[in-house]
Amino acid sequence: xxxKAVTAGKNDTGxxxxxxxxxxGVLVVIAIVAIxxxxxxLQELWNAIAEGMGQL
Numbered sequence: 676x677x678x679k680a681v682t683a684g685k686n687d688t689g690x691x692x693x694x695x696x697x698x699x700g701v702l703v704v705i706a707i708v709a710i711x712x713x714x715x716x717l718q719e720l721w722n723a724i725a726e727g728m729g730q731l
Contacts, residue, residue: 710717
């Protein structure tokens with residue numbers, strides 16, 4: 676009985692990897708939503724940087 680209790684707690688080898696994959700997936704979705712939401716401002720910023728580089 677004691678052996679079953681000890682091994683029951685050690686049966687989570689893939690749990691860390693799964694949690695990491697879910698976290699990365701959520702962060703990717705957040706990044707995509709942010710890029711889509713701020714696309715006009717990002718384009719404006721990119722154009723300003725390109726113009727500034729052209730004046731060098």
